[in-house]
Amino acid sequence: MGIWSSFRTVITSVCTCGGGNHHEGLGPMSCMGVRLRIQDHHVVIDNGILQVTLSKPEGLVTGVRYNGLDNILEVLNHEGNRGYWDVVWSALDDSGRKGVFEVIKGTSFKVIVETEEQVEVSFSRPWDPSLRGKVAPINIDKRFVLLRGSSGFYSYAIYEHLGSEEWQAFSLGETRIAFKLRKDKFHYMAVADDRRRYMPLPEDRLPGRSQPLAYQEAVSLVNPVVPAFKGEVDDKYQYTCENRNLMVHGWISNDPPVGFWQITPSNEFRTGGPLKQNLCSHVGPTCLAEEMNIRTKLHLIGPPIHDQVFVGAHYAGDDLVPKFGQGEPWKKVFGPVFMYLNSTMCGQDPLTLWDDAKRQMTVEVESWPYSFPASRDFPKSHDRGNVRGRLLVRDRYIHKDDIPANGAYVGLAPPGDVGSWQRECKDYQFWSEADGRGDFCIKNIRGGEYNLYGWVPGFIGDYRYHVPITITPGCDIYVGDLVYEPPRDGPTLWEIGIPDRSAAEFHVPDPNPNYINPLFLNNPNSNFRQYGLWERYAELYPHQDLVFTIGESDYRKHWFYAQVPRRKQDNSYEGTTWQIKFKLQNLQRAIYKLRIALAGASLAEVQVRVNDPNKPRPVFTTGLIGRDNAVARLGIHGLYWLYNIDISGSLLVEGENTIYLKQPRNQSPFQGIMYDYIRLEGPPC
Incomplete structure (x- = not known):
């Protein structure tokens, strides 16, 4: 088919030549200085390599012109839905404002720097009590920077909540910078070396072309525009990344051969540390009601989406939602991040643009902290x-x-x-x-x-x-x-797993043939990203739960990657109880220590019993914990939990013993526990 064949055609009709690029990419190069044009409703910044157009005074990115493309952003979208910063916020008072999505629109425009070497512009939106309940109670200053010879542009923002009693208490559920690329051009996505591919089209998510699955963001492609995608699952959570690995991601167009990438040279302004997982690039759609706060059920098919999330609760839950009291002072700089554009020389494979983007990422990392941001809030x-x-x-x-x-x-x-x-x-x-x-x-x-x-x-x-x-x-x-000195009371009697804050070493089952993304087949680093793996537990253990025997079982084969509820024939769910069988010799009437490290928890509970599964009161219970949703969102970990449990020797016997791990919560198939590591220690010696 035409679209499919275009994915594989190397376009040679567009040739770029030149030299002396400020960045060491493959894109067109120019020695022209940076120019700024201020119009009635737009601001245009141009350095001869690319041209960036922003709405004035809102500061929305309405156009990016590069390498023969008048606009790499989705021209079918209205100007406010192409490139923007946004927030999701909730009031922590009685105003009733909860989960409000807001595209950040400046009310004031200012030129910060204007030279031939650099242009930096500001679009700010101050807050005052008259805006209470209407917009997030933050002063926001969005900055955009273009340098001479640079094949890309930078953006950063300064958020501030003042320490005055009139400043409303609120929580910040999410903030990011996002771009919607042209869906007729950008079809190849790259997030990592083992996660890059030609992607389904946004239209493939339409009713009639897709079938919604149990988790709302996932769809099965039943009648895609490109027949080769038929039977695949498309789910944006298949492409999430940990902060430590999320430094460059983006999309490639074949005609003309152009790449658009977001490069994050530092994680200092992201929340949750190096293991926090975030969304990045993925296929649409765009929901007009969500994005523009319009009360309508109209859905538009969105273009390829390019996110850079700075604050978000994914794979963590409410623990990673910052909450600010009334009048609590706070200021933070998010970014700068670099939007990098590149293109191939004549005859080169456009897919080599991914390798060039990684090289440019290294350049940006080595340049951090940048010397050019003009804000005093960004320390050099x-x-x-x-x-x-x-x-x-x-x-x-x-x-x-x-x-x-x-x-x-x-x-x-x-x-x-x-x-x-x-x-x-x-x-x-x-x-x-x-x-x-x-x-x-x-x-x-x-x-x-x-x-x-x-x-x-x-x-x-x-x-x-x-x-x-x-x-x-x-x-x-x-x-x-x-x-x-890590937690340790006595010698290891037995252990299950590897203490690495992940459940990846455990048994990840083969996917249901109806729920396959071929990118993750035969991919041991990402096999857990297949949709619907939680359903395989009931297929593998239809009547009895998992039993793991120390000295006989292999955790890589016999320990399921997540303890989830079992689906019953009437489509309801029941809690599960796993067993660890082990032998004890030279039993002592002393305290043994059970260490349970969890890689994630989603509205779940672990109850521990010893040698009696029916005992009314467990030896230990975590209680209801976790909102990371890692099972449903195709992750292999959420937040880390460690429990150190005393096991009295009087509960154990010489010879055969069994520890029962019960997960009783069963209102949803996605409630579950991911174990990281379990160890039983003997008394000190």
Whole structure:
């Protein structure tokens, strides 16, 4: 078919030539200085490589002209639905404003910098009590920057909630910058090396071409425009990424061969730390009622969507929604992020633009913190500090000497309890990964007071340095050798899984043939992203629940990746009880320790019983926990939970024993637990 064949045709009719590009990409290059044109209702910034048009004074990106395309944004959309910053907010008072979606529209325009080397413009929207209940109670200043010779443009925003009693209490459910690309051009999406492909068309999600599935964002393509997609599942959550890996993503057009990418050179302004998962690029649709706050059921088929989420509750729930009290002062800079455009030379495969985008990502990372933002709220390199040191692990039951924390994540986040960084969502975080010796260096930290946190793959729990760290401009703080002593009372009697805050090592079943995305077939790094895997539990265990026997069972084959309710024949659900069978010798009438680390929880509960599944009161229960929705949203983890449970030796017997793990919550198929790691320790010796 024409559209399908165009996916595979290398377009050679468009040739770009030149030299001296400020960025080391493949796009057209120019030595022209940056020019600014201010019109009645628009602002146009042009550097000879690309031209960016913004509405005035709203600051919405209405057009991006590049490499022969008058506009890479969806021209069929109205100007307010092409490129924009937005928020989702709720009032924390009696005004009744909940879950309000708002496209941020400036009310004032200002030129911040205008030279041949750089243009920076501001579109601001102040808040005052007369706007109470109408817009989010934040002062917002959106900035756009274009540099000479740059094959792309930057954007950042400054949010502020003033410390005055008249400033309304509110919560910030989400904020992002989003772009809607031309659906007639951009068909190939790349999020990671193992997650890039030609995508279904937005029209394929229309009624009649798709069938909605149990989870509302997912559809089965029953009659797609391109027949090759028939039978696939399209679900935006198949393409989510952890912050630590979400540095570049975007789309490629074959005709002309053009790439549009969002590059995020730092995670400091994202919430939740390096493991927090966020949406990025995906196929539409766009719901007019949601996006424009219009009370109508009209749905429009949206173009390819290009998100950069800075604050969001996905894979975490309400814990990652910042809440601000009445008059609570707060200010934060989101970005800058870089919208990078590239194109091929004559005859080159357009798909090589992904490799070039990754190279450009490295350039941007090495340039951080940028020197060009004009706002005083964005500190430059000389105003920041560094922290260096070495992290060791002390576990005498594993090794008599301290162990280098190879691959540990070590970071600075606002002061809090041990492990509080993963729920921190108001301020900044700065993370690094330790090398093989456990050495770490956290660079370019904003001034302020922090705690130093860490976690080490292969070991349970969280580390926190006991002394707060104050960062001042230009400081280089060496903390020396730090020692993390993970939770441990006695020798390991048995263990299940790998303590890495993920359930990926457990058994992920083959997908239902009716729910396949071929991108994830034979892909061990992403096999959990197939839709509907939770339904396979009842197929694999139709009558009896999972039984895992220590010394015989293999967690890679015999431990299902999520403990979910079983679907019954009448389509209702029932809770499940998993068993761990093990033998004990030389039983002691002392305290044994059961460590249960959870990789995620979604409106679920774990009850622990020992040798008696019917005992009215469990030895331990988590109670109802978690709202990460990781099962339904095709993740392999949400937030991390660790429970340390005393098991009296009087509950155990010499020989055969069984621990029962009951998950009783069963109102939805998506309620469940993802285990990270389980260990039983004997009494101290």
